[in-house]
Amino acid sequence: MALGRFATANRSRTAHEYVLTTLRSAILGGTLKGGTRLVQAELAAELGVSTTPVREALRDLATEGLVVMDPHKGAVVRPLDIAEVREIYELRMTLEPLMVRRMIASVGDAHLAEAEQLQQAMETETDLGAWVDLNRRFHAIFSELEDGSRLAGILAGLRDSAAPYISLSLEARPLQVPEANAEHKQLIALYREGDEAAIIELTLQHLASTLAAIEQAHEAGLIG
Amino acid sequence: MALGRFATANRSRTAHEYVLTTLRSAILGGTLKGGTRLVQAELAAELGVSTTPVREALRDLATEGLVVMDPHKGAVVRPLDIAEVREIYELRMTLEPLMVRRMIASVGDAHLAEAEQLQQAMETETDLGAWVDLNRRFHAIFSELEDGSRLAGILAGLRDSAAPYISLSLEARPLQVPEANAEHKQLIALYREGDEAAIIELTLQHLASTLAAIEQAHEAGLIG
């Protein structure tokens, strides 16, 4: 099942946590596609732990919404359909503005400098997987400002659920990358100015264009 | 710890599910108060299962946000503070209108008749615990119309998290009950008419007044 790539870069405090983060990365990154059966014994053997922490991790992913579990039947990677992606984006477009307002209040120069560094790295990054990872870290800088709040948790869950689709969409239409780079640059500038309305507008526009790209890729048959 | 009252009325398919629903009810109903330590061995003995399903249930509750778990430290019932209650209501006031729009589209006469029955039962109910349960079932009729959607899941989580506070607030200010009864009656009428704007307005007003009641009870020192 080729989880080794994820399994190595991971020094968790507990086996359960290790399995959880490994599986989550594999699902979000698209390595584990929707519909894949997740057999406890197989995963345990592959990751070098017993089935107990694997079961716990699968349950966590189930309540997070990334896998589906039925009693005595087992766990399956949740196969999102396009309707659910649309709902996720509807909710994000409703909630992200609230998040923006809070982040403006708590963002500092250090954060913006860090964001700028990542932004520049993304400009020159050619590997798509690496770019996606940088992108995640970029947005994490802002999200972590409000870490621990309900809103941040909900949005994180929504973003995670749509992440596999974004990866696929980027593969299908790589020209989205320069667009996103430009938007990130603009975003930093707007945060420097503290222009709330403009940030919200840019955010909504970014979400709308991402959803449009996913839908196009879906209609073209590039996404299940 | 007196979980027996919940433990009996529960015929789950798995021990894990049984523990999960039992603990959740106890937390939502206020039997297990915020800050209470949840020791796996104790719970297992009390519920007549081993520690394995208990741990799984605790993890579920942790990702639901009802308990906090630290590695090797254990689980504690999450002590909500008033700030978090405010955030929950802010989010609900943002999201419930979306939910209303969907529910109007899918509600039928049978649902409204069922809601009316519950509404009438609540008019005459004197026991507070029983009233709270009827209230939950009343709102569940509407929520279940959209069951399975992301939005419904998020809202269910938010409502659950605030539930202990609502219980406490009702105990502190029982006059909220007739108010709520009147609002429920009005709600049914508005759904019959399909008046979207009015339903949303009433919903927001209901949320605002509930939050105000909780805050008053909090300021009066009746709520931790």
Place this chain on the structure above:
DNA sequence: TATTGATGTTGCATCCTATAAAATGCATGA
């Protein structure tokens, strides 16, 4: 203050049981 030891509790591995789905055999009807 730092260190060490005792204690309680979690976390994990192993073994066993319960369950659901698949496979097999049998009977019945065309």
Place this chain on the structure above:
DNA sequence: TCATGCATTTTATAGGATGCAACATCAATA
């Protein structure tokens, strides 16, 4: 005779119990 439906067995896999090891906490001591 063959196909089809039903009952029964088999097998794969999830769920649960138990025992032990790892860890955090706190108290006692230097």
